[in-house]
Amino acid sequence: MDISMPILNGVEVAREVRVSSPKTKSILLTQHDERQYISEALEAGVKGYVLKSQAFGDLVQAIKASFARTALF
Amino acid sequence: MHSTDIKALTSKHAKRPGFGSKSGERTNFVLLHSDDGEGFDIRAVHAKGKRRGLGLIGIQERLNAVGGNLSINSAPGRGTKLFDSDSAGGFQWRFESFSPMNHVLVRQSLKSLLEREGFQVVGEASDGNEAIRRCERHAPGYCRDGYQHADIEWRRSGA
Numbered sequence: 150m151d152i153s154m155p156i157l158n159g160v161e162v163a164r165e166v167r168v169s170s171p172k173t174k175s176i177l178l179t180q181h182d183e184r185q186y187i188s189e190a191l192e193a194g195v196k197g198y199v200l201k202s203q204a205f206g207d208l209v210q211a212i213k214a215s216f217a218r219t220a221l222f
Numbered sequence: 223m224h225s226t227d228i229k230a231l232t233s234k235h236a237k238r239p240g241f242g243s244k245s246g247e248r249t250n251f252v253l254l255h256s257d258d259g260e261g262f263d264i265r266a267v268h269a270k271g272k273r274r275g276l277g278l279i280g281i282q283e284r285l286n287a288v289g290g291n292l293s294i295n296s297a298p299g300r301g302t303k304l305f306d307s308d309s310a311g312g313f314q315w316r317f318e319s320f321s322p323m324n325h326v327l328v329r330q331s332l333k334s335l336l337e338r339e340g341f342q343v344v345g346e347a348s349d350g351n352e353a354i355r356r357c358e359r360h361a362p363g364y365c366r367d368g369y370q371h372a373d374i375e376w377r378r379s380g381a
Binding site: 165 | 332335336339341349350351353354357358
């Protein structure tokens, strides 16, 4: 999530996708690790929160955790 | 990597001052990136192994696919240069900042990563609104977003 982006940020997209495409799970890939962003992501129904610096190790794990209906933060 | 690949990578940012490409007839080329930015510690990047930067992974994978070999010349505070050390010349391009290519390379790197893991990438989006539209259209299993809204949708193969 890049909150400085105009129009819609990642959390807002996830929140909208949860309504418009209920079967789609969202995973955020971001450089932000502040608690505030993670809380907002949880509130928006995000199923995974992966730091960009850890993408190669954690992204696939986050997807598989979502398949198992668990969340990875 | 053929010149068309590089043009595909750079076309979105071709209007940037000092940013462009020129192609030659030969497919061998020198891929040169040169900037005067903050640079980085090459040994530290290599020490991360597969966890190194997504942009570098993207460049390296595309070079390896055509038999090239990425070489990096960088040091903290001394900028960065990237080039194909196997090149015999014939194609050369340069740009002033690494950031314009980053979003494209990040998406390509993630796409490669997911496909290696058995996922099928069914679409990409360049902003949040497009991501929502694509999710509605394709109903993918997952929608990854966040990095400068470089969005990728994917689902498991055969799903």
